[in-house]
Amino acid sequence: xxxxxxxxxLQTITEDLTQQxxxxxRNRIARIVGSTGFFAVVAFACYLVLLGQGTVKMSPAEVLxxxxxxxxxxxxxxxxxxxxxxxxxxxxxxxxLGTAGAWTQTMARNPLASPDILGVTSGAAVLVVLGTVTVRxxxxxDLPMFWWRAGLAMVGAVAVLVVLTLLxxxxxxxxxxxxxxxxxxxxxxxxxxxxLKAEILRAxxxxxxxxxxxxxxxxxxxxxxxxxLAPFIAIGLWCARDLPVLAHDDSSASSLGxxxxxxxxxxxxAATGVAAVVVSVVGPIGFIALIAPHLGRIVANTGxxxxxxxxxxxxxxxxxxxxxxxFIPTSAPVGAVSSVIGGIALVGLVIKKMNKRGNNG
Numbered sequence: 001x002x003x004x005x006x007x008x009x010l011q012t013i014t015e016d017l018t019q020q021x022x023x024x025x026r027n028r029i030a031r032i033v034g035s036t037g038f039f040a041v042v043a044f045a046c047y048l049v050l051l052g053q054g055t056v057k058m059s060p061a062e063v064l065x066x067x068x069x070x071x072x073x074x075x076x077x078x079x080x081x082x083x084x085x086x087x088x089x090x091x092x093x094x095x096x097l098g099t100a101g102a103w104t105q106t107m108a109r110n111p112l113a114s115p116d117i118l119g120v121t122s123g124a125a126v127l128v129v130l131g132t133v134t135v136r137x138x139x140x141x142d143l144p145m146f147w148w149r150a151g152l153a154m155v156g157a158v159a160v161l162v163v164l165t166l167l168x169x170x171x172x173x174x175x176x177x178x179x180x181x182x183x184x185x186x187x188x189x190x191x192x193x194x195x196l197k198a199e200i201l202r203a204x205x206x207x208x209x210x211x212x213x214x215x216x217x218x219x220x221x222x223x224x225x226x227x228x229l230a231p232f233i234a235i236g237l238w239c240a241r242d243l244p245v246l247a248h249d250d251s252s253a254s255s256l257g258x259x260x261x262x263x264x265x266x267x268x269x270a271a272t273g274v275a276a277v278v279v280s281v282v283g284p285i286g287f288i289a290l291i292a293p294h295l296g297r298i299v300a301n302t303g304x305x306x307x308x309x310x311x312x313x314x315x316x317x318x319x320x321x322x323x324x325x326x327f328i329p330t331s332a333p334v335g336a337v338s339s340v341i342g343g344i345a346l347v348g349l350v351i352k353k354m355n356k357r358g359n360n361g
Contacts, residue, residue: 287342
């Protein structure tokens with residue numbers, strides 16, 4: 001059987017396109033893996049610095065010696081009992097927030113979308129503050145702090161999600177950010193009012209938590225943190241293969257057989273759950289979820305944020321913020337440092353988005 005020149009030409013074009021797509025996919029995977037490795041190295045360096053930072057100063061070599069079973073009794077106690085939980089919590093929280101930010105930005109198709117910008121973090125914080133500064137029911141008092149805080153944070157975060165949905169923000173790129181930002185400002189005002197009416201000691205305790213800090217985390221809080229994050233990370237992984245498709249318009253995604261509403265709802269639930277769990281443990285830490293996906297996208301040179309790169313970038317970014325906070329004489333909470341850095345970055349992102357819109361218009 002003979003093939004016509006036209007069929008041979010078509011087959012050649014098809015093979016060339018297949019090779020190009022395969023090559024592009026391999027290059028993308030290589031960039032993602034390489035970028036993840038880069039951020040992981042930065043995060044590990046910050047991890048070692050955090051373990052040696054403080055009143056009892058230790059070099060990275062001394063820290064590694066302690067982790068291998070060496071060091072003095074004092075060094076062992078300081079590293080294993082005090083600093084290791086803080087360093088691990090910093091890495092876990094940073095990675096979780098970076099991942100949640102990648103999901104949110106992909107779902108909303110907006111580079112300014114993140115749980116803190118959308119008001120989800122503020123919604124979680126409001127109910128935790130309410131449960132802290134007011135008289136709690138006896139059955140709530142009997143629960144471990146993490147679980148009642150996580151429960152209240154989840155209710156508050158989901159409430160914001162419901163409001164966003166009812167106001168028609170979900171599914172519209174700019175509207176969801178504007179509505180979420182307005183909700184965030186209103187909820188922050190509610191928090192301020194609750195603190196003004198609270199007892200002095202409870203208000204002071206809550207204010208410290210609201211600053212966002214991993215410095216008070218101990219080893220017994222890490223397991224609940226990981227257990228709380230696990231189901232929401234699993235939901236996000238379930239949606240992972242459809243993330244590149246969701247970054248495009250609805251018609252393109254639908255034509256490829258993706259249930260847009262189901263995937264979008266799942267990603268929102270996953271990002272909301274991650275934010276609520278993080279808030280319940282370390283308080284609201286702003287802008288990591290917003291900035292980490294951008295860092296990952298720039299370094300990996302990908303059009304959409306990769307959750308894996310964003311997770312590594314989030315751990316590295318929060319690690320850097322924690323190291324900077326440790327050098328400040330008054331031991332500033334990591335949330336304060338991340339807010340300063342993130343605020344500057346947010347201004348830059350807004351200007352970039354406005355310039356892009358002006359050029360297109």
